[in-house]
Amino acid sequence: MNNIEARFKRIAVKVGSNVVTQSDGSLNIGRMLRIVEDIAVLHKQGIDxxxxxxxxxxxxxxxxxxxKRTDEVSSKQMWAAIGQVKLMSNYQFLFGKYNILAGQVLAVKESFSDRRHYLNIRNCIDALLDNKVIPVVNENDTVSVSELMFTDNDELSGMISSMMGCGxxxxxxxxxxxxxxxxxxxxxELIREVGPESDNIEQYIAPVTSGFGRGGMLTKYSIARKLAGEGTHVYIANGTRNSIVTDIVRGKDVPFTHFVATDVEKDNVRKWLSHSEAFAKGAVYVNNGARDALRGEKASSLLLIGVEKIEGFFKKGDIIRILDSNGEQVGIGKSQYxxxxxxxxxxxxxxxPLIYYNYMHIDE
Known part of the structure; x- marks a missing residue:
């Protein structure tokens, strides 16, 4: 593993509930240990x-x-409060066997909604990595409810991978x-590779979840396609297989679905924006001339002369949607007014401009 590919210099590993828990809901410590072993090997090789x-x-x-009087949402918050302590203490203990420190990072979806909070999370994880501490990230389910929740931790892993520039x-x-x-x-048959031009993969995916997880394969596919389009390779693999992470990094012939990254990488601001549509506070309708300019090859800011209508209430610095005169989305951006x-x-x-070109993400 001396000649590590560039795509594996910094990686994110997302572990689903069905991997780290047993059928009765208790933590599968043996499986957690196998995953920690894999990460420890990579950590010792200098991989973030x-x-x-x-x-x-x-x-x-x-x-x-x-x-009986405790409602469903409150029950989940209570279970998360109890379970997160158990989960993290076990990770700290298991990583400690390899003399590796693990640091907890709890995130909520709203933390990614503005640039300042986004950068705070990024700086925290950067500091952990710089000091050779393994960041262990989870959604803070004690305070995340309804519309403030991630679809699941697949969505969170996509945001973290994009934010941290993972290969x-x-x-x-x-x-x-x-x-x-x-x-x-x-x-x-296992689909081994999904490239930028691969079509109709969704037809093979049933929109269901399994076991204790909140998400499903359709969410994984959606996140994987988006990340691959930003220049990040994505592998969907079986976490119940021993050494699966190190086998993938070593290039061994093991089963997985690989979403091949595009050659074009987006800058950090556009990566943030591409994952921020859910945070849009309002919308701006633009005329055909502005729409065509924004979609053109040359980067263009959205000028007020091209605006037809403002919809909703937003503050300066909020993310807003950009729509054409027919209501079709053109992109999103950070408003200057x-x-x-x-x-x-x-x-x-x-x-x-209402939106500067370098704070804008145009839909493809």
């Missing part, structure tokens, strides 16, 4: 590894039966990857 782990709610579920994300599930049918069917001022300046010339 960020671990994104699920399992807090599942780990806490078996410890207490909620009272690869390895998503560990309880199957070998994406199949052409039900994985247990002997006639189903609040909605009230932007509405007054519709059609104005010689004013600073």
């Amino acid at each position: 590894v960020i671990l994104i782990t699920s399992g807090a709610v599942a780990a806490g579920r078996g410890d207490v039966v909620p009272l 690869s994300l390895i998503i560990l599930s309880n199957v070998d990857g994406i199949f052409t049918g039900v994985p247990s069917d002997e006639n189903s 609040d909605s009230e001022k932007a509405e007054k300046l519709i059609g104005a010339k010689r004013k600073k």
Whole structure:
């Protein structure tokens, strides 16, 4: 492993609930140890590894039966509060066997909604990596509810991988990857590679979740395609296989689905924006001339003269959607005005742009 490929110099490893928990919901310490062993080997080789782990709610579920008056959301928050302590203490103990420190990073979706909070998280993880500490990231399920939740930790792992400039994300599930049918069917074949031009892969994926997890293969596929389009390789593999992470890094012939990264890498701001559509506070409708300019080969800012209508209420610095006159989305960007001022300046010339080109993400 002396000649490590560039794509593996910094990686993220996402571990699903169905990998780290047993059928009764208790933590699978033996499986956690195997994953920690893999990460320890890579860590000793000088590879930066960020671990994104699920399992807090599942780990806490078996410890207490909620009272009848405790609603479903509160029950999950309680289980997460109990389970996260168990989850992290076990990771610290297991990494400690290899004289490696592990640091907990709890995130909520809202933490990624503005650039300042986004950079705070990035700086924290950078500091951990610089000091040879393994960042162990999980969603803070004690405070994440309804619309403030990530779809699942696959979405969180995508945001972390993009934010930290990881060359690869390895998503560990309880199957070998994406199949052409039900994985247990002997006639189903593993799809080994998904390239930028691969089409109709979604037809093979059932929109269901399994076990204790909140997400499913469709979410993994969606995140993987987005990351690959940003220049990050993604591998979906079976976390119940021993040494799967090190085998992938070593280039061994093991089963997985590989989403091949494009050659074009986006800058950090555009990576942030590409994962921020859910945080949009309002919208701006643009005329055909502005739409065509934004979609052109030359980078263009959104000028107020090209604006037709402002929708919603937003502050300066908020993320807003860019729509054409038919309501079709063109992209998203960071507004330089609040909605009230932007509405007054519709059609104005010689004013600073509503959205600068370097704070804009145009849909492909």
